[in-house]
Amino acid sequence: MAAPSEYRVFAVGGIPEVADGDDLAELIDVALRAQETPLEPGDVLVVTQKIISKAEGRVITLDDVTAGQFATVWADEWERDPRAVELVLQESKRIVRMTRGLILSETREGWVCANAGVDQSNVGGGDAVTLLPVDSSASARRIREGLVARGQVDVPVIVSDTFGRPWRNGLMNVAIGVSGMNPIRSYVGEVDAEGYDLRVTEMAIVDELASAAEPVMNKLDAVPVAVVRGLNIPVEEHDHSALVRPAEMDLFR
Amino acid sequence: MAAPSEYRVFAVGGIPEVADGDDLAELIDVALRAQETPLEPGDVLVVTQKIISKAEGRVITLDDVTAGQFATVWADEWERDPRAVELVLQESKRIVRMTRGLILSETREGWVCANAGVDQSNVGGGDAVTLLPVDSSASARRIREGLVARGQVDVPVIVSDTFGRPWRNGLMNVAIGVSGMNPIRSYVGEVDAEGYDLRVTEMAIVDELASAAEPVMNKLDAVPVAVVRGLNIPVEEHDHSALVRPAEMDLFR
DSSP, X not given: OOOOOEXXXXXXXXXXXXXXXXXXXXXXXXXXXXXXXXXXXXXXXXEEHHHHHHHTTOEEEGGGOOOOHHHHHHHHHHTOOHHHXXXXXXXXXXXEEEETTEEEEEEXXXXXXXXXXXXXXXXXXXXXXXXXXXXXXXXXXXXXXXXXXXXXXXXXXXXXXXXXXXXXXXXXXXXXXXXXXXXXXXXXXXXXXXXXXXXXXXXXXXXXXXXXXXXXXXXXXXXXXXXXXXXXXXXXXXOSGGGXXXXXXXSOO | OOOOXXXXXXXXXXXXXOOTTOOHHHHHHHHHHHTTOOOOTTOEEEEEHHHHHHHXXXXXXXXXXXXXXXXXXXXXXXXXXXHHHHHHHHHEEEEEEXXXXXXXXXXXXXXXXXXXXXXXXXXXXXXXXXXXXXXXXHHHHHHHHHHHHTTOOOOOEEEEEEEEETTEEEEEEEEEEEEXXXXXXXXXXXXXXXXXXXXXXXXXXXXXXXXXXGGGSXXXXXXXXXXXXXXXXXXXXXXXXXXXXXXXXXXXX
């Protein structure tokens, strides 16, 4: 019989610690060549948000932040750092929930997540925090174009981050930026019970690939880049916007 | 340099249409042998809920359902089938949202999803719907034990289903049943800003693997089984319960 349908996910090793101003396309290109795994047509490249934030200077020293009164009062109540809370407010366009010391909010890009993505882990200093990229799909596009400029095949780039979700324990990787592929894959299914309404199932394929990449990127961002190979994803010009649910369809404002 | 960390996902082809009473372990064992891909230590087997529901007789003919008054009034308002709405109520232990013709509810197992998993697609008849397995982790365990009894290596089994989620468009595969692995993978990260609070990141690894399996199981359940190979997942006795967020931690009741 025919070979089973399959794909694989592999880590891109050897990416050095990233600093403000680093050219991520350059670092990824060198790493891909060093491990003799140049990109191939149909691949998808997954890059964690953290190194993009670092390369784009989205690292803030808390000492440079002055907390306002709202952040200060709330931080005192919940034993949080008021400067970090101030940053969360500045990064949010809307608070979804603010309870038990947790802020769940909507970022300017439309992502609902804890602390608006303000993150104190893996920054390499006690007082430093990272913010999400200003425009994650633009960041993805720059990496994609930079890789092509260095002679790599043009493949979609997904920027991944690690989010919680309601009702289920544990975090999952999802896509917060996309360049070069449709974030939604539509399957046309069966005709429904009345015989005429064709059902369409829309899968968040970029979120699935971000999750698929996580097991090889593990150990908390030690491996910030992975390649998904074998799914023959076509290159199409899309960003992440189709992933963001419009307010009028949102049951959990 | 060392080979990059990698894993692969492949479809288990050739599973026939499943009917009530079929032995899924038998069908999967035959299919694995036919494509010469016996299970290996460290593999994870992902099986879609739909074939489990079919094998376990969780297929209901709507003609056999009598809708109560609540289901009938609501179904009339939203132009739904009152019998399907009645089944959704029967499968739910709590309604989370009930709006615009959509019912989002908590199943007896604790999963919050649309229509309590009552599904009219891919059942092969206009009036038939599938319900979720009564105990998806027990179903996973039976498949796992049945495969071992047939000479396959003991590997974890995940039962996957396709769920929507708040704030993000598109569906993702998640795990609704688990046997043989810890559903949560904990990474111990850096020491926090105060220097003593060790941060732990808990990933929903079974949801990530369910999502990773989806691209080879696509075309709406045409391929109901996949193998994840290369992550060396240890066999440990767990079910899905660690995945269900307790009510007191739930911000979206």
